[in-house]
Amino acid sequence: MEGVGWIAAIIIGGFAGWLAGKLMEARYGILLNIVLGIVGSVIATAILAQFHIEVAGGRLGYFVTGFLGACLLIFVARLVRR
Template structure:
């Protein structure tokens, strides 16, 4: 996450996780949703980098990838929980 600082990364990841939790109707709690957003953003950026796709657009790009990564993580967590 070279485009934004660490504090901004945490805030953006938190917002992305919160939005993904609302979108997926996850009942994990606000802190877990924030953590999923941060981890989801890291995972999504890592996966995209493997395909030579790099996020541009500053905080908005990280918000979108964080949201998508968190949605995928919530989906996987639901599969494992069953």
């Protein structure tokens, strides 16, 4: 995640996690939304790297990968809970 500072990562990750929670109809708090967005971004970036897909850098790329990764994490969490 080059080019995105810690504060920007928290803000963008929180927004990506919040948006993923709204889309997936998950009811999590703001802290978990931030964690979902940041961790989701790391996971989505790693998965995309395995397929040799590079996401554009900067805030928009971080937001997109955070959103996709957070949706993936919510989906997997629902599978595990059932």
